[in-house]
Amino acid sequence: xxxxxxxxxxxxxLFGFLTSPQTCSTEYGVLILNAGLLHHIGxxxxxxxxxxxxxxxxxxxxxxxxxxxGESPKRHGFSRSDSIIADYDDAHExxxxxxxxxxxxxxxxxxxxDATLIASQRSSVGAxxxxxGYARRNFRYYINYYKPRIWSFRRWRRFAKKxxxxxSPPFNDDLLSDTIPITISLREWxxxxxxxxxxxxxxxxxxxxxxxxxxxxxxxxxxxxxxxIISAPEGRKNLEEVYxxxxxxxxxxxxxxxxxxxxxxxxxxxxxxxxxxxIP
Amino acid sequence: xxxxxxFFFGPQGSIFGVYHSANATPxxxxxxxxxxxxxxNIRSHFALRQIALKxxxxxxxxxxxxxxxxxxxxxxxxxxxLVDWVNNIEHAAQELKEISGARSLSIIAVRFSACxxxxxxxxxxxxxxxxxxxxxxxxxxxxxxxxxxxxxxQKLGGSEINLDREFLGQLTNASLAQDLAxxxxxxxxxxxxxIVATDDCTYASQEDSLSITIHRVPIxxxxxxxxxxxxxxxxxxxSICREFK
Numbered sequence: 001x002x003x004x005x006x007x008x009x010x011x012x013x014l015f016g017f018l019t020s021p022q023t024c025s026t027e028y029g030v031l032i033l034n035a036g037l038l039h040h041i042g043x044x045x046x047x048x049x050x051x052x053x054x055x056x057x058x059x060x061x062x063x064x065x066x067x068x069x070g071e072s073p074k075r076h077g078f079s080r081s082d083s084i085i086a087d088y089d090d091a092h093e094x095x096x097x098x099x100x101x102x103x104x105x106x107x108x109x110x111x112x113x114d115a116t117l118i119a120s121q122r123s124s125v126g127a128x129x130x131x132x133g134y135a136r137r138n139f140r141y142y143i144n145y146y147k148p149r150i151w152s153f154r155r156w157r158r159f160a161k162k163x164x165x166x167x168s169p170p171f172n173d174d175l176l177s178d179t180i181p182i183t184i185s186l187r188e189w190x191x192x193x194x195x196x197x198x199x200x201x202x203x204x205x206x207x208x209x210x211x212x213x214x215x216x217x218x219x220x221x222x223x224x225x226x227x228x229i230i231s232a233p234e235g236r237k238n239l240e241e242v243y244x245x246x247x248x249x250x251x252x253x254x255x256x257x258x259x260x261x262x263x264x265x266x267x268x269x270x271x272x273x274x275x276x277x278x279i280p
Numbered sequence: 281x282x283x284x285x286x287f288f289f290g291p292q293g294s295i296f297g298v299y300h301s302a303n304a305t306p307x308x309x310x311x312x313x314x315x316x317x318x319x320x321n322i323r324s325h326f327a328l329r330q331i332a333l334k335x336x337x338x339x340x341x342x343x344x345x346x347x348x349x350x351x352x353x354x355x356x357x358x359x360x361x362l363v364d365w366v367n368n369i370e371h372a373a374q375e376l377k378e379i380s381g382a383r384s385l386s387i388i389a390v391r392f393s394a395c396x397x398x399x400x401x402x403x404x405x406x407x408x409x410x411x412x413x414x415x416x417x418x419x420x421x422x423x424x425x426x427x428x429x430x431x432x433x434q435k436l437g438g439s440e441i442n443l444d445r446e447f448l449g450q451l452t453n454a455s456l457a458q459d460l461a462x463x464x465x466x467x468x469x470x471x472x473x474x475i476v477a478t479d480d481c482t483y484a485s486q487e488d489s490l491s492i493t494i495h496r497v498p499i500x501x502x503x504x505x506x507x508x509x510x511x512x513x514x515x516x517x518x519s520i521c522r523e524f525k
Contacts, residue, residue, distance in 0.1 A: 003354060004288075005287070005352070007286075036508070036510070038322060038510060039322070039325045041322055041325075041351055041352070042322075044322070044450060044508075045350070045450065048351075070325070070326075071284065071298065249508075250508045252432065252506050252508075253441055253446070253449055254450065254451045257449075
């Protein structure tokens with residue numbers, strides 16, 4: 001296995017880490033984007049686990065630090081979306097040199113959002129693996145959310161207590177300024193109509209999407225919720241959706257990370273490399 | 281202008297490091313940054329890189345590195361023993377001296393790295409020792425790791441977790457826990473140290489010591505926690521950099 005740091009881009013400003021088999025056996029290359037502000041290692045080393053696994057099935061991976069994150073400085077004079085695209089172009093060039101013809105973008109949280117943006121503008125992206133990517137609450141979400149709560153006396157008591165008290169949550173200036181939650185304000189979804197259109201176009205154009213949701217977000221709570229929201233008649237078979245109800249947003253336990261890595265690896269092998277319609 | 285160079289060094293080229301060379305007026309003084317371990321290393325990467333950039337911009341050569349079993353270093357975590365981590369710091373210090381050609385060497389150590397760097401301070405002369413929320417013994421750290429993992433197991437439910445090996449979401453081996461439990465507790469620095477302490481830590485018993493300076497910063501870092509909040513404690517960063525002005 002080849003493991004080495006890369007400095008990418010004509011200005012040599014972008015950091016990536018390559019994990020590759022000695023001989024690449026597929027036309028695919030994977031690019032893993034940053035999860036929030038975490039660097040290219042990923043939460044609890046998730047990105048390292050993924051890249052190492054992909055190398056065992058013949059796929060090279062670059063774990064990227066996008067501009068302004070990890071080891072990469074910011075691109076001055078670029079808008080956020082232009083910077084995301086420019087970073088992808090630099091990393092894509094490196095993967096092409098390794099023989100990759102089609103790119104799989106993998107991202108968690110804001111990384112998933114960046115992945116769909118890139119895919120909507122670059123036809124070289126052949127597949128997306130989105131971890132807690134876009135979805136939105138719909139009617140069935142609210143039914144699922146409130147049904148168990150309606151019958152819970154404890155929850156009604158807590159609700160009543162909140163109504164009767166005027167409680168201000170403690171505000172700690174230092175806390176907000178000195179730790180940055182992984183999800184804070186890096187998620188800038190366009191309007192729902194635009195996001196849905198984006199997904200429909202990607203699927204219709206043949207982009208394969210694996211969208212995996214966990215219990216660690218507050219807008220998804222049943223399998224196939226995304227498919228129902230997108231309601232894409234064309235290319236529906238290109239979307240696979242999974243709900244890992246026991247996993248948290250950052251896959252903080254070894255067993256959940258292992259399960260995720262195996263699932264994604266099997267999907268890459270079966271859906272992309274073998275181009276099979278069998279569920280992995 | 282300082283440059284940033286990622287590379288592998290050490291035994292079989294297995295330790296990953298990032299070297300920040302000094303700017304146009306180098307001080308010929310190198311600083312080794314030994315970050316915290318396990319998940320805290322990932323959370324503090326942003327802050328430690330900021331420290332390295334600031335120090336290299338003022339003329340220091342700086343090396344950050346990933347311990348065995350973490351980051352990009354190649355040895356898998358489930359094969360790592362405590363002696364590997366001790367050796368990592370020594371190899372990193374040696375590498376930094378060689379590549380920088382610096383006349384003097386200092387260290388910034390975070391959390392359990394402070395404990396690991398005691399041996400280093402006994403084998404080489406360190407100009408300055410600056411510690412961020414240091415831990416000075418291993419059994420307390422081990423207890424905290426187990427307690428955090430136990431709480432996470434109950435909260436997540438349905439997850440299979442081996443409490444003897446999995447710490448802060450990462451799988452180690454039972455021998456490492458044994459090493460930590462048996463680590464001698466009498467290691468101390470034989471020279472003056474500076475501690476930058478946040479609300480997570482108190483050193484009341486050492487506040488009157490002539491050989492220790494403590495700077496208090498009123499924030500919480502939530503160390504040894506199963507969260508992925510990126511640490512960006514600018515007051516800590518400034519306090520640490522001020523020690524090298």
